Amino acid sequence: MHKTLDRLLYWSTGVMAAMALFSIMWLTVIDVIGRKFFDNSVPGGLELTEMLMVVVIFAAMPLVSWRGEHVVFDTLDALIPDWLRSIQARVIHLICAGTFAFLGRLMVMRAERFAEYGDTTVHLAMSIAPVAWLMAGLLMLTGLAHLLLVFVRAPTSGHVPVEAQGAST
Amino acid sequence: MIEALLGFLGVFGLAFLRVPLAVAMSIAGLVGLGLMRGWQPAYASTSQVIFETGFHYVLSVIPLFVLMGNFVARAGMAKELFTAANAFVGHKRGGLAMASIIASGGFGSICGSSIATAATMTRVAYPEMKAHGYKDTLATGAIASGGTLGILIPPSTILVIYGIITETDIGKLFIAGILPGIVAITCLCLGVVFVTWRDPAAGPPAERFTWAQRFAAIRGIWGVAMLFGLVIGGIYGGVFTATEGAGVGAAGAFLFALLRGTLRPRVLLDILVESTRTTAMLFMILIGAMIFTNFINFTSMPGDLRDFVLQFSPHPIMVVVMMMGIYLLLGMVMEELAIVLLTIPVFFPVITGLGFDPIWFGILIVTIVEIGMISPPVGLNLFVISSLLPNVNLGTMYRGVWPFVAADIVRLGILIAFPAIALWLPGFMG
Amino acid sequence: QTVFTVSSWLPPTHTLSTVQKNWCDMLEKESTGRMKCNILPKGVVAAPGTFDAVRDGLADISYTVDGYTPGRFINTQVAEFPFLGDNAVQTSVAYQRIYSKYFAPLGEHRGVKALAVFTHGPGIIFNSKKPVTSAADAASLKFRIGGGNINELSKAMGWNTTLKAAPESFELLSTGVMDGTFFPDESVASFKLSMIKHATTFPGGLYNTSFVFMMNEGKYKALSPQDKAVVDKLSGEVAARMFGEGWDKVDAASRDGAQKAQGVSRIKADQAFVKAVMDKQDYLETKWAASAQVKGLKDPKQVLAEFRAEIAKVK
Ligand code: NA
Ligand code: NA
Numbered sequence: 001m002h003k004t005l006d007r008l009l010y011w012s013t014g015v016m017a018a019m020a021l022f023s024i025m026w027l028t029v030i031d032v033i034g035r036k037f038f039d040n041s042v043p044g045g046l047e048l049t050e051m052l053m054v055v056v057i058f059a060a061m062p063l064v065s066w067r068g069e070h071v072v073f074d075t076l077d078a079l080i081p082d083w084l085r086s087i088q089a090r091v092i093h094l095i096c097a098g099t100f101a102f103l104g105r106l107m108v109m110r111a112e113r114f115a116e117y118g119d120t121t122v123h124l125a126m127s128i129a130p131v132a133w134l135m136a137g138l139l140m141l142t143g144l145a146h147l148l149l150v151f152v153r154a155p156t157s158g159h160v161p162v163e164a165q166g167a168s169t
Numbered sequence: 170m171i172e173a174l175l176g177f178l179g180v181f182g183l184a185f186l187r188v189p190l191a192v193a194m195s196i197a198g199l200v201g202l203g204l205m206r207g208w209q210p211a212y213a214s215t216s217q218v219i220f221e222t223g224f225h226y227v228l229s230v231i232p233l234f235v236l237m238g239n240f241v242a243r244a245g246m247a248k249e250l251f252t253a254a255n256a257f258v259g260h261k262r263g264g265l266a267m268a269s270i271i272a273s274g275g276f277g278s279i280c281g282s283s284i285a286t287a288a289t290m291t292r293v294a295y296p297e298m299k300a301h302g303y304k305d306t307l308a309t310g311a312i313a314s315g316g317t318l319g320i321l322i323p324p325s326t327i328l329v330i331y332g333i334i335t336e337t338d339i340g341k342l343f344i345a346g347i348l349p350g351i352v353a354i355t356c357l358c359l360g361v362v363f364v365t366w367r368d369p370a371a372g373p374p375a376e377r378f379t380w381a382q383r384f385a386a387i388r389g390i391w392g393v394a395m396l397f398g399l400v401i402g403g404i405y406g407g408v409f410t411a412t413e414g415a416g417v418g419a420a421g422a423f424l425f426a427l428l429r430g431t432l433r434p435r436v437l438l439d440i441l442v443e444s445t446r447t448t449a450m451l452f453m454i455l456i457g458a459m460i461f462t463n464f465i466n467f468t469s470m471p472g473d474l475r476d477f478v479l480q481f482s483p484h485p486i487m488v489v490v491m492m493m494g495i496y497l498l499l500g501m502v503m504e505e506l507a508i509v510l511l512t513i514p515v516f517f518p519v520i521t522g523l524g525f526d527p528i529w530f531g532i533l534i535v536t537i538v539e540i541g542m543i544s545p546p547v548g549l550n551l552f553v554i555s556s557l558l559p560n561v562n563l564g565t566m567y568r569g570v571w572p573f574v575a576a577d578i579v580r581l582g583i584l585i586a587f588p589a590i591a592l593w594l595p596g597f598m599g
Numbered sequence: 600q601t602v603f604t605v606s607s608w609l610p611p612t613h614t615l616s617t618v619q620k621n622w623c624d625m626l627e628k629e630s631t632g633r634m635k636c637n638i639l640p641k642g643v644v645a646a647p648g649t650f651d652a653v654r655d656g657l658a659d660i661s662y663t664v665d666g667y668t669p670g671r672f673i674n675t676q677v678a679e680f681p682f683l684g685d686n687a688v689q690t691s692v693a694y695q696r697i698y699s700k701y702f703a704p705l706g707e708h709r710g711v712k713a714l715a716v717f718t719h720g721p722g723i724i725f726n727s728k729k730p731v732t733s734a735a736d737a738a739s740l741k742f743r744i745g746g747g748n749i750n751e752l753s754k755a756m757g758w759n760t761t762l763k764a765a766p767e768s769f770e771l772l773s774t775g776v777m778d779g780t781f782f783p784d785e786s787v788a789s790f791k792l793s794m795i796k797h798a799t800t801f802p803g804g805l806y807n808t809s810f811v812f813m814m815n816e817g818k819y820k821a822l823s824p825q826d827k828a829v830v831d832k833l834s835g836e837v838a839a840r841m842f843g844e845g846w847d848k849v850d851a852a853s854r855d856g857a858q859k860a861q862g863v864s865r866i867k868a869d870q871a872f873v874k875a876v877m878d879k880q881d882y883l884e885t886k887w888a889a890s891a892q893v894k895g896l897k898d899p900k901q902v903l904a905e906f907r908a909e910i911a912k913v914k
Binding site for chain 3: 207227
Binding site: 051053056057058096103131 | 192195196212216220223225226233236413415417444446450452552
């Protein structure tokens with residue numbers, strides 16, 4: 001169960017985030033080369049990068065939650081008896097599910113505001129309400145992942161999982 | 170002040186119950202702001218923070234530097250760096266630990282992240298040290314502290330973020346990190362000397378290399394030198410900005426990994442997905458920290474901290490020392506990015522008001538962040554390494570890392586006493 | 600007693616922050632202490648989110664650039680056209696008059712109580728490479744711009760511009776990634792652009808920027824009639840003039856201080872150059888008029904003409 005859904009998230013939102021990141025990389029290179037050698041930068045390159053950033057961050061979020069890769073303090077783990085741990089994990093996933101879903105709900109409000117005023121990006125004049133809708137949807141999906149984890153047992157992981165390496169700081 | 174303290178208490182209460190740090194900060198910030206300013210404003214500001222943090226051009230350096238580090242690790246460059254350093258110092262007592270620190274410094278010159286550096290060096294250097302009978306305390310302490318060089322030696326995500334918040338020239342900040350990086354390597358190596366002097370069994374010497382072998386090993390690191398030259402040279406020479414440098418560096422690292430035949434399509438996809446996961450994890454902390462910071466901005470804490478340090482303003486250097494003291498304490502219990510985002514808007518005007526150089530202060534901040542990442546109990550580098558080494562428990566790492574925390578504090582003192590170490594090189598720029 | 604939470608996304612030393620503070624001081628004095636401000640140590644949000652922050656009550660009073668939320672404000676773009684005026688007091692006060700008469704009823708700033716609208720000083724072409732004497736000279740350089748109407752104009756002129764936030768100017772120019780930027784005089788000093796060597800000025804400015812100074816609507820409605828009267832008295836032209844004076848003062852200080860010290864040579868655009876811009880201006884005005892009509896403005900071109908006439912009248 002856990003593995004199947006993991007694969008599903010990897011091949012949907014995960015790959016979506018990956019493609020966005022790869023695009024940002026090439027977009028930057030093309031922008032720099034264009035400016036240096038052809039006196040021309042990519043029109044709206046900055047805005048495209050910003051939109052792709054949203055995809056990178058929020059599309060990868062469900063997978064991060066599903067694999068339990070958020071940074072947690074495990075300092076007290078040794079003090080907690082085994083029988084309590086499973087209950088603790090479920091309660092925490094419930095809290096996370098509620099929080100992510102609520103943040104998603106707040107982004108819905110933000111999207112509605114953008115739509116009401118007709119906000120656009122500067123250069124390409126693209127409507128930005130859809131960007132906020134996307135954030136809202138992916139945050140809710142993240143909340144859903146936590147909700148499922150209240151019932152589905154994840155393979156136990158110790159501290160920050162191995163794959164969580166490479167963070168910015 | 171009392172609201173802020175309750176807020177912190179809320180974050181820690183939740184975090185120690187194992188609620189993810191990002192979620193704990195979001196909840197505490199949202200509730201705190203709701204109680205202080207009303208729920209409607211709190212909801213609105215929270216959604217605004219989320220949107221602005223996600224839809225942010227300059228922050229694209231974070232995923233790109235992470236990606237660069239992952240490509241570079243895949244291309245095997247960390248291993249080459251370690252071999253080269255090992256060839257020169259490995260035969261000394263604690264030599265492999267020193268080699269891991271020096272190699273971390275080298276890896277830091279092509280990777281903008283401390284955690285990526287620590288994780289990569291763990292895979293490369295720890296097995297060698299273990300095979301030569303090193304104690305876990307020394308091995309993990311050296312890797313954890315060496316890893317932090319990733320954010321001091323350019324390129325560096327923390328310096329980019331500091332540059333953005335304070336509107337300080339990021340190119341100059343990068344260049345300013347080079348000499349302090351060398352000082353840091355020296356101090357950490359002296360830390361190894363101290364540890365092996367007290368306990369020679371902690372790090373027995375390895376075999377000596379011949380000069381022919383040493384030159385062969387040095388030649389192996391040309392790839393690193395090229396990538397460093399590409400990114401730093403491009404920024405220095407005005408071909409691209411520091412922000413764009415992350416994208417160019419990632420593309421350069423991609424080509425290296427590709428040319429070395431290490432990138433099958435599935436591997437590439439894995440690296441990309443892994444980088445976005447790291448990014449998402451980090452941005453969730455960033456978003457949580459921003460939500461919490463928004464709440465703190467409405468409390469009296471920023472003003473109180475400022476007033477506290479300002480009472481020392483007849484002796485400006487004391488202000489700096491007191492600030493660093495506050496940072497060291499916060500660094501033990503908090504995530505560093507949150508500390509920077511929370512305190513810089515308050516402390517930075519004080520520092521510039523007293524006539525200190527923003528670039529110098531930036532280097533001090535990075536040093537503080539480095540210390541916070543390895544000082545127990547809350548040190549992200551320690552968490553990452555212990556997750557990679559299931560047989561080493563956190564307690565062992567806590568014991569092993571103290572000499573290196575001490576070495577870092579000595580280095581901080583040196584940087585405060587001699588601002589020229591940070592300011593000399595950027596002085597040559599425009 | 601009413602306490603307003605006041606936010607500023609620029610440093611406390613910036614003219615917009617200090618004028619806002621002066622306005623607060625006047626408010627406290629005029630209301631004999633019944634109303635006062637609590638100015639936050641840092642802005643509640645980054646610049647683009649400020650309008651929403653005031654609307655949602657996160658801050659009670661703040662100011663913002665209309666162009667920072669593209670697509671939202673169309674009528675106000677009238678204050679961003681070329682050749683409007685050589686000092687910010689005139690353009691600000693005239694803009695405020697036109698705004699009260701035509702724009703306020705159309706409600707583009709709905710959701711907040713707009714206390715005043717204003718502009719900065721005349722927009723100038725700055726660069727570090729060479730004197731820009733013609734449209735072709737400008738086309739040979741790479742410029743950073745910040746959006747708004749100047750974005751449309753540069754596109755129409757075929758200039759090589761890149762859109763980046765104002766605080767990035769230093770990095771872009773000092774590393775030579777960009778050759779120049781479009782700013783009012785003040786910004787050369789406040790963004791420490793010491794590499795700038797050449798300035799090309801236009802009669803009335805190459806462009807301008809529309810600002811709004813605003814208060815949370817709920818907060819305003821909750822005031823007593825007596826307090827409302829005090830706020831009203833200090834709003835509109837009074838506030839617009841204060842902000843305009845602030846800009847003019849720092850523009851002059853930058854010209855005589857930082858710019859002189861770093862040896863910026865100033866040239867006035869000649870008639871041919873002005874005409875080249877003027878030719879595109881017609882197209883831009885027509886384009887604006889069409890979108891303003893969609894937003895409910897009856898006769899945009901006539902409003903623009905009245906605006907220009909009003910600028911000439913203001914002392
Ligand atoms: Na680095
Ligand atoms: Na810490």
